Amino acid sequence: MKSLLSFGCGNMAQAIIEGMYKEKSPLKYVLYTPSDTKAIKLSEAVDGEHLGSLDTIPRCDFYMLSCKPQQLSELAQKIKGKLNPDAVIISILAGTTTEVIKKELSVSKVLRVMPNTPSLVGAGVNAFFFSGEVSKDERDFLVETFERFSKVFSFEKESEIDVITGFSGSGPAYIFEFSRILIEKMISMGIEREVATEMIKWTFYGSSKLQLESLDTSEELRNKVTSKKGVTYEALEVFKNSNFEKIVDTALDAAYNRSVELSK
Ligand SMILES: NC(=O)c1ccc[n+]([C@@H]2O[C@H](COP(=O)([O-])OP(=O)(O)OC[C@H]3O[C@@H](n4cnc5c(N)ncnc54)[C@H](OP(=O)(O)O)[C@@H]3O)[C@@H](O)[C@H]2O)c1
Missing domain, CATH: 3.40.50.720 (NAD(P)-binding Rossmann-like Domain)
Structure with a gap:
């Protein structure tokens, strides 16, 4: 052995x-x-x-x-x-x-x-x-x-390891941060901490499971939750108008730059 x-x-x-x-x-x-x-x-x-x-x-x-x-x-x-x-x-x-x-x-x-x-x-x-x-x-x-x-x-x-570090290595932290924000907002709107925490954990777990088991792309799955002028649509419009994608893009570049710096 x-x-x-x-x-x-x-x-x-x-x-x-x-x-x-x-x-x-x-x-x-x-x-x-x-x-x-x-x-x-x-x-x-x-x-x-x-x-x-x-x-x-x-x-x-x-x-x-x-x-x-x-x-x-x-x-x-x-x-x-x-x-x-x-x-x-x-x-x-x-x-x-x-x-x-x-x-x-x-x-x-x-x-x-x-x-x-x-x-x-x-x-x-x-x-x-x-x-x-x-x-x-x-x-x-x-x-x-x-x-x-x-x-x-x-x-x-090996340079690809510097690229992936900010995604799969750091990725769990991004998910936990987003999860924290959702939980705190739910609590601020009157939902009990324990209930909010469990609901968000299960929302992330269920969404990951659905994504793994479905043949749809992330975009298609998102669209299936989003009807024009509906509740989800309103939230996603705020993301879009506040340049959410650009913020994430800048954050990922910062992670990558640090990863390259550490490898030197
Ligand atoms: N955590 C993450 O998300 C993550 C992700 C990717 C990569 N990593 C990498 O994983 C590695 C370990 O991280 P970790 O979170 O598991 O660290 P950790 O919990 O702090 O464990 C470090 C271990 O190293 C031992 N150690 C300290 N000095 C040593 C020495 N001179 N010789 C041999 N062993 C020594 C410590 O011994 P004692 O028990 O005696 O203190 C401890 O058991 C790090 O290099 C990190 O970059 C971590």
Whole structure:
């Protein structure tokens, strides 16, 4: 059976590794965190091993970098030269290129993943970019492993990861912000907080489910809710006249520019 060692066991690593474990991926897990607590907890949850020190690093097939991007250099100093040179490094570090990882760790095979937080409930989107050195068999294994618990989209150019970061990576935050605005407005109009919150959560859930199951485009689905001069029409006209599309477009450009800046 293949093995995966994760350096860092925060929210995102936990979602990914628990997803793999629940979907019975043929992997053995080794978990490390500087403070031990989260690694011990996750190792118990996934029938894995806890690594207490970085003095000796077990030979694994995959090493996952799951700390914060700014913690990479500190980690690299402790593990450089101790990793199995044939292993694939799986990096979930936002804005950190495969070239930086190769240089920091003196490795060649890297899979850069941009995950998103719905991975926590088994509905994540993972964007993949493989460095040229990763073999077809390794790619197939990793795609199959992540597809067991999420949707995987592979990209040929690393620059495309900078593009998608502001969409699938940040996207959940846009949805939560829009959801917050709707909930607060409902409350201001006299609906109880609990009722407003549940109704909006279900409205988003139901709309996503409908969109996934329908063959209609987003525009067609929108039009099916909108009759001329009706209630929805009035609201959408305000969006149009207030240049909502332009605001969103500017926000997405800002996200993209920051993503490119972080990758430098
Ligand atoms: N959250 C998102 O929406 C999202 C989306 C896309 C990508 N990401 C990426 O996912 C990564 C992890 O994010 P997260 O939200 O899961 O972070 P998190 O919850 O803060 O977890 C970070 C983990 O890294 C460990 N760590 C700290 N310093 C370390 C070191 N020097 N060596 C090894 N491990 C170390 C921490 O250990 P302790 O438990 O001991 O503190 C902790 O377990 C980030 O690089 C982020 O860019 C996150």
